[in-house]
Amino acid sequence: MNGSNVKRELKIDSATVVLGIETSCDETAAALVMGGNDVLSSVVASQLEVHARFGGVVPEIASRAHLEAITPVIDQAVAKSGLSFDRVDAVAATVGPGLVGALLVGVAAAKSLALTLDVPFVGVNHLEAHLYAAMLDDPNVEFPMLVLLVSGGHTMLVEVRKPGVYQIVGQTRDDAAGEAFDKVARFLDLGYPGGPAIDALAKTGDAEAIDFPRAMLHDGLDVSFSGLKTAVINYVRKNDGAKTSDIVASFQRAVVDVLVAKTMRAAENLGASTVALGGGVAANSLLRSETARACEQKDFRLVLPSLAMCTDNAAMIASAGWHRLQLSGESTLDAGAYPNLGLTVAGV
Secondary structure, X not given: OOOOOXXXXXXXXXXXXXXXXXXXXXXXXXXXXXXXXXXXXXXXXXXXXXXXXOOXXXXXXXXXXXXXXXXXXXXXXXXXXXXXXXXXXXXXXXXXXXXXXXXXXXXHHXXXXXXXXXXXXXXXXXXXXXXXXXXXXXXXXXXXXXXXXXXXXXXEEEEEEEOOEEEEEEEEXXXXXXXXXXXXXXXXXXXXXXXXXXXXXXXXXXXXXOOOOOOOOOOOOOEOOHHHHHHHHHHHHHOOOOOHHHHHHHHHHHXXXXXXXXXXXXXXXXXXXXXXXXXXXXXXXXXXXXXXXXXXXXXXXXXXXXXXXXXXXXXXXXHHHHHXXXXXXXXXXXXXXXXXXXXXXXXX
């Protein structure tokens, strides 16, 4: 133990059940995971409709929605698992990065449960949790693993030597890929969230219609999408008659070309055995198919998370919590919320 009030001793093994709680942004989620990768239940309450009319997440509204949903979501996750609260061995919650008000709702709920159940509380780095998402569907991955973690707030290439041992080898210098999707979709009035809207419309367009720039395509492992976003906006302003489907298909192709090229380059440079995707943009159909095609050509084993595991969920939080308990033990109960938390080898 490392200083919390928890008295119950815990051996972390394949029978250990962790209750995970996720409230970093606009999904209230809870899940029970056994042994780090056996998902017993996963419940997500989305606030999508609440925020859609504003074109993005409103922090105060998100926090209030989490407060309303957190207890029913946790109760539902426990009920769906077929277990009781007495069977929970530890409680994990996202402590960052994310919206501070939203994070605090989940952290407070997790600490209260841990105290009530007399079990360890463990704070989880949301970014680290995404590294485990693909392993929930395929736990027998081979290391080293190269993970493309790509979402609305982050785009990075992470070398994972083994659970808890990783380093960022490439990242965005400006906009995250998901942020670029949302901004382009907003400019084209396609609604929120932009990623799924663009993915769907792009299927009806010509991805070769417009030659948008592939910034830094042959330059290192970092990426940049701000210029591409601007190029799309400028093109639309100068070409009133252009088909929106062709615009988004060409834009999406430019993003995916860069992400796949950088991922393959990083995997080759690092001698990776496995390539995996993580984060909300990992649900993009073109990114999934093009990564699969490239991995087949390069003879890399590809591990794709299910669509449910791409978006924010608590199963990955519980999984990361199980690994974090093994690696560094429980968190103290004075741990707070860290909205700007980065990805570090030492964890949170």
